[in-house]
Amino acid sequence: MAYGPNTANRVKRMEGQMRGILRMMEEGQSCKDVITQLSAVRSAVDRTIGVIVSENLLDCVSTAKGNAEKMNAAIQEAMDLVVKSR
Template sequence: MEYPQDMKNRLRRVEGQVRGIIRMMEEDKDCKDVITQLSAVRAAIDRTIGYVVAKNLEHCIRMQAEKGESAEEVINEAVKLIVKSR
């Protein structure tokens, strides 16, 4: 599966957030502000995981359908990926 640009863009935004948090720490910013930003990064990563799994699931189900095969195994694998990421 070729990863779409919007997936990469999501991760680049997260990367920028992490760099910002490091800068905040280097500037001895308030702990509450750092934690707030860390929580935002975690939420962004969780949303990205969900998006990647959903797009991969969509792609795999289409491939299975084209082959005339059941998508049940692909769906079960996607569910395991989502549960594992929690």
């Protein structure tokens, strides 16, 4: 599967957030502020997982070309990925 620039940008943004959290910790920022930022990163990861799974599902279903067995397998695989990410 090819990942588009938007997906890569999401991951880069999360990487920047994580560096910012480390800096906050080094500077002794409050626990509440650090946790708030960590929660934001967790939400961003969850959203990115959703984007990747949905793009993959669309790709798999479109290549199944009416083959119900292939479509069902693709849907099941996508659901397994979502459950695994939790």
